[in-house]
Every structure is written in C-alpha cells, then in structure tokens.
Amino acid sequence: xxxxxxxxxxxxxxxxxxxxxxxxxxxxxxxxxxxxxxxxxxxxxxxxxxxxxxxxxxxxxxxxxxxxxxxxxxxxxxxxxxxxxxxxxxxxxxxxxxxxxxxxxxxxxxxxxxxxxxxxxxxxxxxxxxxxxxxxxxxxxxxxxxxxxxxxxxxxxxxxxxxxxxxxxxxxxxxxxxxxxxxxxxxxxxxxxxxxxxxxxxxxxxxxxxxxxxxxxxxxxxxxxxxxxxxxxxxxxxxxxxxxxxxxxxxxxxxxxxxxxxxxxxxxxxxxxxxxxxxxxxxxxxxxxxxxxxxxxxxxxxxxxxxxxxxxxxxxxxxxxxxxxxxxxxxxxxxxxxxxxxxxxxxxxxxxxxxxxxxxxxxxxxxxxxxxxxxxxxxxxxxxxxxxxxxxxx
Numbered sequence: 001x002x003x004x005x006x007x008x009x010x011x012x013x014x015x016x017x018x019x020x021x022x023x024x025x026x027x028x029x030x031x032x033x034x035x036x037x038x039x040x041x042x043x044x045x046x047x048x049x050x051x052x053x054x055x056x057x058x059x060x061x062x063x064x065x066x067x068x069x070x071x072x073x074x075x076x077x078x079x080x081x082x083x084x085x086x087x088x089x090x091x092x093x094x095x096x097x098x099x100x101x102x103x104x105x106x107x108x109x110x111x112x113x114x115x116x117x118x119x120x121x122x123x124x125x126x127x128x129x130x131x132x133x134x135x136x137x138x139x140x141x142x143x144x145x146x147x148x149x150x151x152x153x154x155x156x157x158x159x160x161x162x163x164x165x166x167x168x169x170x171x172x173x174x175x176x177x178x179x180x181x182x183x184x185x186x187x188x189x190x191x192x193x194x195x196x197x198x199x200x201x202x203x204x205x206x207x208x209x210x211x212x213x214x215x216x217x218x219x220x221x222x223x224x225x226x227x228x229x230x231x232x233x234x235x236x237x238x239x240x241x242x243x244x245x246x247x248x249x250x251x252x253x254x255x256x257x258x259x260x261x262x263x264x265x266x267x268x269x270x271x272x273x274x275x276x277x278x279x280x281x282x283x284x285x286x287x288x289x290x291x292x293x294x295x296x297x298x299x300x301x302x303x304x305x306x307x308x309x310x311x312x313x314x315x316x317x318x319x320x321x322x323x324x325x326x327x328x329x330x331x332x333x334x335x336x337x338x339x340x341x342x343x344x345x346x347x348x349x350x351x352x353x354x355x356x357x358x359x360x361x362x363x364x365x366x367x368x369x370x371x372x373x374x375x376x377x378x379x380x381x382x383x384x385x386x387x388x389x390x391x392x393x394x
Contacts, residue, residue, distance in 0.1 A: 045127035046126075047129065047131075048078035049077045049131060050074055050122075052075045053122065053133060054072065054075065055070070059075075063135070064134060065136035065138055066136075066137060066138065067137075068140065068167070071110075072135075073106065073107050074106040074122065076106075080104075081101040084124060084125070084126055085125045085126045085127065086124075087123065087124050087125070088125075089110055089123075090118050090120070092115050121134055142167075142170070142217045143163045143164065144160055144208075145161045145163065147221050147225065148341055149342050150224065150299075151257040151340075151385070155197065155198060155199075158195065160196070160210060162192060162219060165191050165192065166191040170194060170212050172185060178208065179198065179202050180202075184196045205229065206226070207220055207221070207224060208220070222394070223390060230284055230388055232281050232387045233261070234259075234386050235261055238278070240277055242274075246262075247261070254383060257386065258385070260299075260385040261275070261385065263372060264381050265380050276384070277369040277370070278368050279366065283389060284389065293391055294347045294389055295344050295346060295347050295392060296388070297343070297345070297388050298342070299385040299386050300343045301339060301382075303337050303379075310374065310378055311372075311374050311378065312326045312329070313372055313373075314327075314371050314373060315368065315370050316369040317365040318351075318367060331345055331346060340383075340385070368387070
C-alpha cells in the first residue's frame with residue numbers, strides 16, 4: 001500500500017515538472033520571437049532624400065548658403081524625427097534636442113561653432129545610410145570695434161571691444177593683441193570684449209590688431225593707439241590760445257595721459273564763453289570736400305548726468321560761423337562716470353554766410369573754438385584730452 005502511494009506521488013511530481021518545463025520553454029520561445037521582431041523594427045529605417053533647403057521664413061525659395069545661427073528647413077522624404085540618427089553641418093554635430101520635424105520637413109538651427117573641416121554640406125544620417133546636400137555655412141568675421149581708451153598707458157591693461165570673440169575662441173590660450181609687432185597675450189575675454197596688457201616698450205600712433213591663433217583670424221581696431229594723425233589740441237605740445245582751464249599739475253588725481261582741459265564750477269570763462277580755442281589747425285584737405293567722412297575723437301571724463309536740451313558744446317571752425325556744430329547730450333555715449341574713455345563725436349562743417357566758400361577759401365576755416373552752453377542749475381564737471389580729427393573707417 002505504501003509502495004503504491006509513493007509511485008503515484010512520483011508520477012504526479014514528474015507531471016508537474018514536465019508542465020513547468022513546457023511553460024518555461026514556451027516562454028523562452030515567445031521571448032526569442034519578440035526579441036527578433038524588435039530587432040527587425042530597430043534595424044529597419046526609411047531611406048532619406050533631400051530635395052532642397054530653405055529658410056524658415058520662406059519655405060519656397062531654395063538657398064545655397066546661410067549664416068551660423070540661422071534657422072533653416074530641410075525638405076525631402078524620410079525626414080521623420082524617429083527616422084533620423086544625427087545631423088551634421090560640415091563636421092559640426094547638431095543637437096537633436098533642438099531639431100523639429102513635420103510633414104517631411106526638418107527644422108533646425110545651424111550651430112554657432114567654427115568647423116575644423118569645411119565641406120560646405122549638410123549631412124543627415126540614419127541606419128539606411130547618409131544623405132548629403134550642398135549648403136555653405138558662413139561664419140561672421142571677427143571684429144574689433146574700439147579700444148576703450150586709445151591712450152592707455154604702457155604697462156597698463158587695455159580693454160578692446162568687438163564681436164564674436166567666443167566663436168573664434170579669443171581667450172588667454174588662443175589669442176594675442178598685436179601692437180605693431182609687439183604681442184601681448186589676452187588676459188580675459190567675453191563675447192564682446194577682451195583685456196590685455198599694453199607692452200611697456202610700445203610705439204605710439206600705431207594700429208592694434210586682435211589675433212585668434214586657433215583659427216588664424218585677425219581684426220584691426222579702428223583708430224590708433226596714441227593717435228597723432230590730426231591732433232587739434234593735446235594740451236601738452238598743442239595748447240589752446242588761452243590755457244586758463246588747462247590742468248598742468250602732475251599730481252592732479254584726474255590726470256591721465258598728460259595735461260588736460262577741465263571745465264568745472266571754478267573754471268574761468270571769456271565774454272564769448274569759449275572754453276578752448278586754437279588757430280592754424282592743420283585740417284586734412286579732404287575734410288573740406290567730404291566732411292561727412294570725418295568725426296572728432298577725444299578722451300573724455302565726466303561726473304555729469306547728460307540731460308538733452310540742458311547741455312551743449314558748440315564748435316566753430318571759423319569765428320564768424322552763424323550756426324556752429326553742436327555736440328548735444330545724446331552725442332556723448334559714455335559707459336562710466338569719473339573714468340577716462342575714448343569717445344567719438346560728430347563733425348559738421350558749416351560755413352559763414354558773411355564769408356562764404358569758395359570766395360574766402362579754406363584758410364578762413366582753420367581754427368577750433370569750443371564753448372559750453374549749459375543750464376545754470378546743472379553742475380559743471382567735464383574733462384577733455386587729445387581732441388583730434390579722425391577719418392571714418394581709417
């Protein structure tokens with residue numbers, strides 16, 4: 001009896017083992033089939049074609065080039081976001097998180113990065129292959145807009161403003177400032193400015209260049225370091241006819257590159273309210289024919305808040321001018337109070353009705369007379385240095 005019971009128990013156990021084994025084998029089989037199916041889905045990809053590239057604003061007009069940072073639309077087939085693995089412009093990979101596709105049009109932004117290998121093509125990759133299409137990605141030129149102060153002392157730190165410094169990696173590792181052959185490493189930089197040390201043995205009246213070493217680019221600063229091209233009054237060698245308002249004290253705290261003109265509440269004034277006047281200025285001959293091509297530059301310092309209609313500097317190139325050129329509050333574009341900086345002011349050549357040109361010629365227009373018209377309630381705190389004529393884009 002006991003033996004029969006044991007035999008029955010063994011038979012039932014074997015049946016259970018076989019049943020679990022069958023279930024396990026079936027599970028493995030289905031898992032394998034599912035895995036194979038998924039693998040087939042992943043390996044399958046629709047071939048991509050590209051028919052044209054346009055801007056996003058105008059989806060009908062094909063383009064052959066675009067600037068870095070421009071938004072473009074790629075037209076074709078197979079341009080579904082799930083059907084695309086990657087997109088490259090030249091050899092720069094596009095961030096797929098910033099790509100959008102709809103109705104077989106791929107919308108994207110050209111990366112703002114310099115390519116190390118320029119092929120002038122866009123590449124769209126998936127598992128079926130790669131489709132390429134001609135498109136030239138145009139990088140903006142490196143530019144240097146101005147030196148914060150063209151009269152920064154040798155050995156001091158100069159600031160230069162420009163554009164696309166980050167794009168071209170203008171930094172302490174990859175860029176220098178060229179002072180007419182004397183190189184100085186960039187100290188610090190951002191996208192629109194850099195700082196560098198002026199060499200102690202620097203020459204004067206020279207052009208200054210920003211050079212990017214990694215990409216072999218350079219940009220020349222407008223103007224000149226210690227510009228001497230057409231100096232009207234530097235208050236050192238070229239003094240006004242009346243030096244009353246010129247600061248000559250070498251210990252004066254505002255002194256920067258030498259003597260300078262200061263107008264404050266203690267300044268002396270003439271009957272015509274002239275604050276500076278000089279005769280026999282050697283103006284460029286071309287200035288008389290094309291005054292629109294010229295401006296006035298100077299180093300300027302003020303503690304005043306400029307209020308339009310309350311402050312104006314009037315300038316005469318001849319004492320008999322009925323309508324002199326005026327520097328209004330809006331002409332003084334400054335970044336800091338109580339700090340010397342190079343500024344640019346407009347030049348307007350007006351002629352006297354009583355002494356018209358060409359009857360009296362340019363010899364009558366060889367002076368520089370500056371006076372201040374200011375509201376009596378406003379404090380006076382203005383300093384000028386190195387007043388000079390500058391030809392635009394020189």
